Amino acid sequence: xxxxxxxxxxxxxxxxxxxxxxxxxxxxxxxxxxxxxxxxxxxxxxxxxxxxxxxxxxxxxxxxxxxxxxxxxxxxxxxxxxxxxxxxxxxxxxxxxxxxxxxxxxxxxxxxxxxxxxxxxxxxxxxxxxxxxxxxxxxxxxxxxxxxxxxxxxxxxxxxxxxxxxxxxxxxxxxxxxxxxxxxxxxxxxxxxxxxxxxxxxxxxxxxxxxxxxxxxxxxxxxxxxxxxxxxxxxxxxxxxxxxxxxxxxxxxxxxxxxxxxxxxxxxxxxxxxxxxxxxx
Amino acid sequence: xxxxxxxxxxxxxxxxxxxxxxxxxxxxxxxxxxxxxxxxxxxxxxxxxxxxxxxxxxxxxxxxxxxxxxxxxxxxxxxxxxxxxxxxxxxxxxxxxxxxxxxxxxxxxxxxxxxxxxxxxxxxxxxxxxxxxxxxxxxxxxxxxxxxxxxxxxxxxxxxxxxxxxxxxxxxxxxxxxxxxxxxxxxxxxxxxxxxxxxxxxxxxxxxxxxxxxxxxxxxxxxxxxxxxxxxxxxxxxxxxxxxxxxxxxxxxxxxxxxxxxxxxxxxxxxxxxxxxxxxx
Numbered sequence: 001x002x003x004x005x006x007x008x009x010x011x012x013x014x015x016x017x018x019x020x021x022x023x024x025x026x027x028x029x030x031x032x033x034x035x036x037x038x039x040x041x042x043x044x045x046x047x048x049x050x051x052x053x054x055x056x057x058x059x060x061x062x063x064x065x066x067x068x069x070x071x072x073x074x075x076x077x078x079x080x081x082x083x084x085x086x087x088x089x090x091x092x093x094x095x096x097x098x099x100x101x102x103x104x105x106x107x108x109x110x111x112x113x114x115x116x117x118x119x120x121x122x123x124x125x126x127x128x129x130x131x132x133x134x135x136x137x138x139x140x141x142x143x144x145x146x147x148x149x150x151x152x153x154x155x156x157x158x159x160x161x162x163x164x165x166x167x168x169x170x171x172x173x174x175x176x177x178x179x180x181x182x183x184x185x186x187x188x189x190x191x192x193x194x195x196x197x198x199x200x201x202x203x204x205x206x207x208x209x210x211x212x213x214x215x216x217x218x219x220x221x222x223x224x225x226x227x228x229x230x231x232x233x234x235x236x237x238x239x240x241x242x243x244x245x246x247x248x249x250x251x252x253x254x255x256x257x258x259x260x261x262x263x264x265x266x267x268x269x270x271x272x273x274x275x276x277x278x279x280x281x
Numbered sequence: 282x283x284x285x286x287x288x289x290x291x292x293x294x295x296x297x298x299x300x301x302x303x304x305x306x307x308x309x310x311x312x313x314x315x316x317x318x319x320x321x322x323x324x325x326x327x328x329x330x331x332x333x334x335x336x337x338x339x340x341x342x343x344x345x346x347x348x349x350x351x352x353x354x355x356x357x358x359x360x361x362x363x364x365x366x367x368x369x370x371x372x373x374x375x376x377x378x379x380x381x382x383x384x385x386x387x388x389x390x391x392x393x394x395x396x397x398x399x400x401x402x403x404x405x406x407x408x409x410x411x412x413x414x415x416x417x418x419x420x421x422x423x424x425x426x427x428x429x430x431x432x433x434x435x436x437x438x439x440x441x442x443x444x445x446x447x448x449x450x451x452x453x454x455x456x457x458x459x460x461x462x463x464x465x466x467x468x469x470x471x472x473x474x475x476x477x478x479x480x481x482x483x484x485x486x487x488x489x490x491x492x493x494x495x496x497x498x499x500x501x502x503x504x505x506x507x508x509x510x511x512x513x514x515x516x517x518x519x520x521x522x523x524x525x526x527x528x529x530x531x532x533x534x535x536x537x538x539x540x541x542x543x544x545x546x547x548x549x550x551x552x553x554x555x556x557x558x559x560x561x562x
Contacts, residue, residue, distance in 0.1 A: 091391035110372035
């Protein structure tokens with residue numbers, strides 16, 4: 001059987017190639033083209049679109065050139081990239097760097113960063129327009145596109161409150177919208193693109209949501225030292241490290257349970273969920 | 282026959298009611314809800330979504346509650362509103378007012394204005410998800426969503442050049458993308474929503490493009506005094522008033538010519554195109 005590492009490397013290579021093709025203009029790149037490429041080709045892990053392809057494969061669907069799964073995966077990643085570009089803006093998180101490079105606004109200016117983010121969202125939806133199953137894919141994708149914004153709004157509002165006002169409910173509200181909604185959609189769209197029956201679609205949507213929450217809690221645990229120094233909302237500051245570790249474990253288990261509804265238990269997706277906790281080891 | 286004024290008032294009332302329903306949350310409105318309502322319910326003329334409904338009617342299609350035409354019209358207006366919210370931002374046109382009210386960023390802050398614009402674009406696409414003809418509507422809509430961004434990028438880039446570098450080609454490039462693309466899509470989506478045959482869809486897309494250009498040139502003529510005082514790109518400054526008037530007339534005539542492909546010549550759409558020039562009288 002293909003290892004998880006091999007499956008991630010294989011799907012990531014396909015995503016990178018498709019993104020590069022989508023972002024390479026026929027002629028000399030304009031300033032906007034350069035900003036778009038900088039926003040997207042900056043070397044992310046591509047976890048979300050890889051999950052779209054792996055979920056489609058788990059349902060027996062094709063993921064090759066021209067397949068709905070590959071287009072849906074690109075839509076997910078382009079949407080994710082737009083949110084990063086806008087989150088970094090001075091009026092938002094004011095981050096001049098991302099992954100060791102200048103962020104889009106720091107390199108190309110705020111105006112072009114706002115517009116590049118807008119363009120990436122439009123391009124994300126444009127990718128779905130070419131899908132055979134566009135009607136089924138569009139609804140869950142548009143819902144996630146709304147929810148990630150709601151999550152960022154909630155995050156900014158919470159950051160302005162005194163930390164004493166933060167509680168587990170606030171945290172779940174934000175993490176569900178800001179992180180889990182898009183990972184849920186990534187998995188659900190993979191199932192839809194593979195023409196999976198409704199129970200499998202629901203199982204993979206649930207898997208994505210739980211993996212998304214586990215992913216966020218693990219991220220917070222890995223950033224624990226940084227969290228202690230910073231102002232922003234972080235699960236460690238609200239609940240303490242032990243509680244957050246238990247939540248990461250609980251949501252990983254819930255993700256694994258959701259896979260029980262799939263015919264063969266989806267071993268690659270099972271390995272992926274388990275790998276989140278091993279980052280803590 | 283219904284007069285143009287009556288047709289516009291009738292379709293506008295339907296758009297206003299549908300927008301209000303879409304933007305009224307079930308409970309107490311959050312800050313984001315208020316920003317969205319401020320962005321959308323600020324009293325625009327709703328020219329674009331009215332054209333969607335009038336084009337659907339010209340093709341014999343229904344425009345009532347639940348009809349694709351009404352949903353497509355909302356999508357067009359929500360997209361238009363998002364572009365206005367982002368265009369007003371300090372990093373873009375830096376407009377603290379719109380239609381005599383504070384702009385969204387001036388009232389709710391830059392962060393919420395960026396996010397409200399992002400949310401409106403996502404909501405625009407979400408409206409198409411509920412359409413019976415979502416697959417056919419999505420492509421032209423997503424293309425227009427990309428083009429309006431390209432138009433704003435070109436506009437900002439041109440504004441930074443010396444006016445001596447501006448010429449008719451630059452102007453057409455910007456106006457076609459920034460103004461005409463969305464009006465073209467508004468008309469085309471109306472035809473698609475009405476299940477019009479391909480020649481009628483193409484005729485109304487052409488009509489929308491020409492009306493969009495005429496609309497922009499007329500706007501420039503009406504703003505001629507202001508243009509003389511300002512820095513921004515304006516057709517009057519590039520071509521002179523007489524040439525712009527001739528262009529407004531030429532594109533109005535081209536819009537009327539496009540209607541010849543429709544069975545009854547679409548009298549309301551004909552009257553709408555003609556009304557653009559009467560604003561100059």
